[in-house]
Amino acid sequence: MDNRATVRKVLIVTLLLNLFVMTLKAVVGYLTGSLSLLADALHSVTDSANNVLGLITTKFSSPLPDREHPYGHQKFEAVGALGIAAFLAIACFEIIQGAVERIIQGGKPVTVSAPQLWLLLLVLGINIFVAFYERGVGKRVQSHILIADAHHTMSDVWVTISVMFGLIGVWLGYQWLDIVLAFPVALLVFFSGWTVIKENLPWLVDEMAIAPETIYNIAITVPGVINCHDIASRGVVGRQVFIEMHLVVEAKDVETAHNITEEVESRLEEKFSPARVLIHVEPPTYKSNHISF
Structure with a gap:
């Protein structure tokens, strides 16, 4: 805005x-x-x-x-x-x-x-x-x-x-x-x-805007999401936030994976609007226990 x-x-x-x-x-x-x-x-x-x-x-x-x-x-x-x-x-x-x-x-x-x-x-x-x-x-x-x-x-x-x-x-x-x-x-x-x-x-030093656990709890509720990790955020909630994450999804084709990430983005934008979300998709076999960096 x-x-x-x-x-x-x-x-x-x-x-x-x-x-x-x-x-x-x-x-x-x-x-x-x-x-x-x-x-x-x-x-x-x-x-x-x-x-x-x-x-x-x-x-x-x-x-x-x-x-x-x-x-x-x-x-x-x-x-x-x-x-x-x-x-x-x-x-x-x-x-x-x-x-x-x-x-x-x-x-x-x-x-x-x-x-x-x-x-x-x-x-x-x-x-x-x-x-x-x-x-x-x-x-x-x-x-x-x-x-x-x-x-x-x-x-x-x-x-x-x-x-x-x-x-x-x-x-x-x-x-x-x-x-x-x-x-x-x-x-x-x-x-x-x-x-x-x-x-x-x-704002100037890119301090964390949203706790990674909060982002994780929202993303994991989306059907098809197995895990998300390497979560980062910056900006000011209510003004502009930028969110990045790696997402492990249960999908057999690109279109299904895309629909899952779109739903994750939609829920995050609804909660923290205005927000720009960047998601790196990974296959179901990938494993990581690190929620944030």
Whole structure:
């Protein structure tokens, strides 16, 4: 299923909203002199950059095969998700560096007004909408890039909440809160990046998609199948999986063997669609006890 048009639409909408949020944070951060809010604005810069990266990535991530990419192009999207993790790592470093410099070198006191806090509340509402919007559509169309970006935006929600509490504290006279809260903000950003990496590496390194025992139990129920072995799978269930196996069949002619393998393929595709199944047929005399490699 080619979901790129839907993904592009969501990315364009969220890009416009993220640019608006980034501008508000930068303006309020500049007016107040808040280190944590300026760091949060930097985090929002990565939100916008991620949307642009996603738009570029989805252009090349067609699930349909071609001559140069016979297995499709979905890994482009996973690569894009790892790019998001890289942006998060950069943001984490910048936040910590700014906080340490403020502690060592000092700086102007932070000044906050009630209208500025209300603007941050508006920013928070937009971030929450973007996170749930992206995650909902991402899960519906099985888009790695949207789900990864939703994780990033959700980290932005917690960052903004932390910054708001810090600025409320500054408003009440506790100047040190602005610097102290810059560190947990950095940790939240780092955790978000690690989550994106953890969810996308299996796709890129061809980790097993389906337990070979599960595939074996489905194949062996087909009449005419004596045994199946050397089972392998990769991809992501629900998005695209590739299954390979050797099948020992009870058949006296090629046509019968073909019909048996067609039934095995049909059952596997029904269970794990979309799936591409490759079966190597072997005669009844062949024996092997190795279900997987």
